[in-house]
Amino acid sequence: MQSDYSKIIDPVKLDRLAEIAVKVGLGLKMGQDLVLTASLSALPLVRRIAEQAYKAGAGLITPIFSDEELTLSRFHHAYEMSFDRAADWLYEGMAKAYTSGAARLAVVSDNPLLLAGQDQAKVARLNKAMSIAYQPALEKIAGFYINWNIISYPTSAWASLVFPDLSIVEATRALAEVIFTASRVNNDDPITAWANHNWQLKKRSTWLNNERFSALHFSGPGTNLTIGLADDHEWQGGASVSRNGVICNPNIPTEEVFTAPHAYRVEGHVRSTKPLSHQGTLIDGIFVKFENGQIVEAHADKGEVVLNELLDTDKGARHLGEVALVPHSSPISASGLLFYNTLFDENAACHIALGQCYSKCFHNGESLRDEEILVRGGNKSLIHIDWMIGSGNIDIDGIKADGSRVFVFRKGEWAI
Amino acid sequence: MQSDYSKIIDPVKLDRLAEIAVKVGLGLKMGQDLVLTASLSALPLVRRIAEQAYKAGAGLITPIFSDEELTLSRFHHAYEMSFDRAADWLYEGMAKAYTSGAARLAVVSDNPLLLAGQDQAKVARLNKAMSIAYQPALEKIAGFYINWNIISYPTSAWASLVFPDLSIVEATRALAEVIFTASRVNNDDPITAWANHNWQLKKRSTWLNNERFSALHFSGPGTNLTIGLADDHEWQGGASVSRNGVICNPNIPTEEVFTAPHAYRVEGHVRSTKPLSHQGTLIDGIFVKFENGQIVEAHADKGEVVLNELLDTDKGARHLGEVALVPHSSPISASGLLFYNTLFDENAACHIALGQCYSKCFHNGESLRDEEILVRGGNKSLIHIDWMIGSGNIDIDGIKADGSRVFVFRKGEWAI
Numbered sequence: 001m002q003s004d005y006s007k008i009i010d011p012v013k014l015d016r017l018a019e020i021a022v023k024v025g026l027g028l029k030m031g032q033d034l035v036l037t038a039s040l041s042a043l044p045l046v047r048r049i050a051e052q053a054y055k056a057g058a059g060l061i062t063p064i065f066s067d068e069e070l071t072l073s074r075f076h077h078a079y080e081m082s083f084d085r086a087a088d089w090l091y092e093g094m095a096k097a098y099t100s101g102a103a104r105l106a107v108v109s110d111n112p113l114l115l116a117g118q119d120q121a122k123v124a125r126l127n128k129a130m131s132i133a134y135q136p137a138l139e140k141i142a143g144f145y146i147n148w149n150i151i152s153y154p155t156s157a158w159a160s161l162v163f164p165d166l167s168i169v170e171a172t173r174a175l176a177e178v179i180f181t182a183s184r185v186n187n188d189d190p191i192t193a194w195a196n197h198n199w200q201l202k203k204r205s206t207w208l209n210n211e212r213f214s215a216l217h218f219s220g221p222g223t224n225l226t227i228g229l230a231d232d233h234e235w236q237g238g239a240s241v242s243r244n245g246v247i248c249n250p251n252i253p254t255e256e257v258f259t260a261p262h263a264y265r266v267e268g269h270v271r272s273t274k275p276l277s278h279q280g281t282l283i284d285g286i287f288v289k290f291e292n293g294q295i296v297e298a299h300a301d302k303g304e305v306v307l308n309e310l311l312d313t314d315k316g317a318r319h320l321g322e323v324a325l326v327p328h329s330s331p332i333s334a335s336g337l338l339f340y341n342t343l344f345d346e347n348a349a350c351h352i353a354l355g356q357c358y359s360k361c362f363h364n365g366e367s368l369r370d371e372e373i374l375v376r377g378g379n380k381s382l383i384h385i386d387w388m389i390g391s392g393n394i395d396i397d398g399i400k401a402d403g404s405r406v407f408v409f410r411k412g413e414w415a416i
Numbered sequence: 417m418q419s420d421y422s423k424i425i426d427p428v429k430l431d432r433l434a435e436i437a438v439k440v441g442l443g444l445k446m447g448q449d450l451v452l453t454a455s456l457s458a459l460p461l462v463r464r465i466a467e468q469a470y471k472a473g474a475g476l477i478t479p480i481f482s483d484e485e486l487t488l489s490r491f492h493h494a495y496e497m498s499f500d501r502a503a504d505w506l507y508e509g510m511a512k513a514y515t516s517g518a519a520r521l522a523v524v525s526d527n528p529l530l531l532a533g534q535d536q537a538k539v540a541r542l543n544k545a546m547s548i549a550y551q552p553a554l555e556k557i558a559g560f561y562i563n564w565n566i567i568s569y570p571t572s573a574w575a576s577l578v579f580p581d582l583s584i585v586e587a588t589r590a591l592a593e594v595i596f597t598a599s600r601v602n603n604d605d606p607i608t609a610w611a612n613h614n615w616q617l618k619k620r621s622t623w624l625n626n627e628r629f630s631a632l633h634f635s636g637p638g639t640n641l642t643i644g645l646a647d648d649h650e651w652q653g654g655a656s657v658s659r660n661g662v663i664c665n666p667n668i669p670t671e672e673v674f675t676a677p678h679a680y681r682v683e684g685h686v687r688s689t690k691p692l693s694h695q696g697t698l699i700d701g702i703f704v705k706f707e708n709g710q711i712v713e714a715h716a717d718k719g720e721v722v723l724n725e726l727l728d729t730d731k732g733a734r735h736l737g738e739v740a741l742v743p744h745s746s747p748i749s750a751s752g753l754l755f756y757n758t759l760f761d762e763n764a765a766c767h768i769a770l771g772q773c774y775s776k777c778f779h780n781g782e783s784l785r786d787e788e789i790l791v792r793g794g795n796k797s798l799i800h801i802d803w804m805i806g807s808g809n810i811d812i813d814g815i816k817a818d819g820s821r822v823f824v825f826r827k828g829e830w831a832i
Contacts, residue, residue: 030495031495031497033501040456040459040481043456043483046483046486047483047485047486047489050486050489050490051489051492051493054489054490054492054493054494054495054498055493057495058494058498059497059498059501060498060501060502060503061486061490062503062506063481063483063486064480065456065479065481065483066479067459067462067463067479067481069463070462070463070466070477070479073463073466073467073470074466074470074477076467076470077467077470077471078470078474079446079447079470079473081447081475082470082474082475082476085449085475085476086476087476087478087513089509089510089512089513089516090478090506090509090513092509092512093505093506093508093509093512094505096505096508096509097503097505097506100505
């Protein structure tokens with residue numbers, strides 16, 4: 001139970017975080033409905049978000065809560081056949097809500113190691129069933145049909161992992177402060193701070209779009225990887241315009257600029273630089289080899305079963321759907337902390353994602369049909385899983401169509 | 417927040433209640449999925465039900481939680497247009513889950529007066545929007561396409577209403593004991609106790625079915641009402657066989673035998689004998705007049721706005737969909753308590769329901785098409801709302817087709 005520790009968290013800052021989620025994260029429109037997914041452990045933030053959203057003119061807020069106790073109960077008591085089941089009707093319903101114009105907000109607060117002690121084969125099966133069931137909703141989200149946002153809430157279970165040397169109370173307080181700072185809630189004027197930040201990210205993505213690299217070459221310890229970029233790719237970062245015309249900040253915090261790799265033009269090998277916490281299990285020390293864009297070899301020091309099951313989700317799971325650049329000096333990275341939470345760790349390091357690409361990473365992406373995205377090298381998959389490959393030792397070159405090279409990153413920092 | 421009081425409740429009995437819900441209430445099949453709706457205030461029971469259900473072989477349990485704080489937040493902060501919105505996508509999804517074979521369990525624990533202080537016109541609009549959105553799910557439930565169950569959890573807010581003279585702690589403990597007793601959890605062998613109880617109810621409904629009354633005549637203070645029964649009506653009580661072949665006990669507790677009135681053959685007037693708590697508001701002192709089965713006049717001492725809005729939901733809302741017989745000496749009635757909760761109060765008194773009828777209250781009801789049920793006098797509506805008309809002063813005669821009369825109830829008790 002996390003609820004005992006919720007009183008530790010500064011209520012004024014929590015209110016501001018809720019306001020940022022609604023106004024900057026979602027850019028919620030007057031009268032717009034909202035589907036809100038969260039763990040029960042995030043209830044204090046969910047209630048504040050609801051208040052802020054109704055004040056901002058939300059139509060109907062529908063919370064869909066998960067409960068870590070129920071998840072564990074399933075692993076402790078359910079029969080074998082349970083682990084291939086997922087609530088397809090619920091995710092199809094969400095997709096329908098998004099098609100009807102609802103926005104989507106996800107609050108992330110789960111214990112990153114909730115399922116670490118459970119049968120990893122069952123975890124992998126559950127992940128696969130979830131990925132398949134979730135597909136209709138993911139399509140609307142990844143395709144930016146709607147404005148959406150992911151934001152975090154500091155639970156004590158999560159905080160104890162990030163700050164193993166602190167007491168639970170101190171750890172929770174510390175994680176709350178890190179979340180508030182990274183989410184720019186500690187500024188006097190968070191809304192303006194986000195406007196400035198979005199502008200900085202926009203400058204980076206504009207430079208990259210003008211350079212029109214055909215590939216990026218990553219080199220560093222254990223990594224020698226050439227990532228071909230998709231034809232007509234477009235770099236994105238910070239605020240996004242969704243197809244419904246709303247400007248949203250899908251991730252809070254965010255420090256990345258990102259685009260679509262060419263699914264069949266990735267060569268070489270790469271080693272992960274941070275552990276990946278996926279659905280309650282940790283995958284660490286990933287090493288993979290690419291040939292013609294496909295992962296042909298994959299190892300992990302920890303969680304190899306879950307990793308390989310993920311790669312077997314479908315054909316696209318072995319190809320890349322995103323490459324993202326984050327300087328090693330980014331505020332989240334500078335904290336020196338390991339968050340076991342992709343929303344934070346991906347904003348501390350350059351990363352790549354297995355699986356589905358974002359259509360908005362293509363020029364005029366919103367008006368392209370699925371086949372047109374595939375032709376340009378976009379990837380299609382049931383999954384989209386980011387993992388970190390950046391560090392202070394990574395160099396990145398931009399490679400142009402004529403083979404000429406431009407320094408993009410040196411020792412983990414922007415070289416421009 | 418109810419959670420502080422949950423520790424007062426005997427955990428062993430709560431486990432038994434959960435087991436009764438799964439084994440007697442649902443009769444959950446091996447491998448069957450379960451959609452579980454509950455307020456967050458019922459979390460301790462929900463978690464125990466999940467454990468019992470997974471142990472009994474549940475496939476996937478999908479909890480859909482509501483939160484009283486979010487409901488209130490909407491009334492405090494939302495704009496006008498919010499109050500005509502409901503999550504149609506969610507209830508359509510549930511209907512889909514039921515069509516695919518999932519069972520349905522609802523845990524009732526809400527504060528009966530949650531919305532008593534709110535704008536009653538908004539409450540009425542919300543109820544109407546909910547009724548319309550809920551329709552696809554209600555059809556599957558009322559039509560007994562699946563096995564389903566409603567069960568209660570004692571929250572402190574509810575307990576304080578039922579036992580206004582006790583401390584919150586004592587009230588919660590007392591309500592828990594009443595729920596345990598009425599749900600037959602306090603027996604040494606609850607499963608056998610339920611088998612016996614179901615048998616007693618079966619004997620009553622069999623007698624009524626053999627009598628084949630064409631109408632029932634209710635008389636008592638403020639009441640002179642003739643309820644024509646639907647053609648081919650069938651009395652039900654206790655365990656039901658759902659169309660999926662599973663035997664379930666839809667209501668726990670249950671003390672009633674019930675059938676379908678003829679929607680156009682109800683004449684006279686009737687006065688309610690207990691308040692009706694509907695979606696957080698209290699409707700008390702109801703007095704209505706029927707002509708040709710239709711309510712042509714409706715008053716209430718309290719909640720008249722909400723009552724009249726309910727009656728205006730649709731055409732069928734002014735006609736009856738159920739008549740149920742409960743002796744005044746039933747254990748719940750004998751407690752002398754007012755529960756402000758239909759699941760309990762309807763099992764303390766004879767009652768009628770506005771709106772939708774149950775197809776299983778017709779001979780071979782499962783194989784009848786909607787039109788065939790209407791032709792027999794069955795009622796169709798978006799709502800199904802029970803309210804209490806029985807007391808120790810009510811006499812009921814059964815009237816046969818030839819006009820002859822048989823005593824059914826005298827002074828609130830079975831006369832047979």
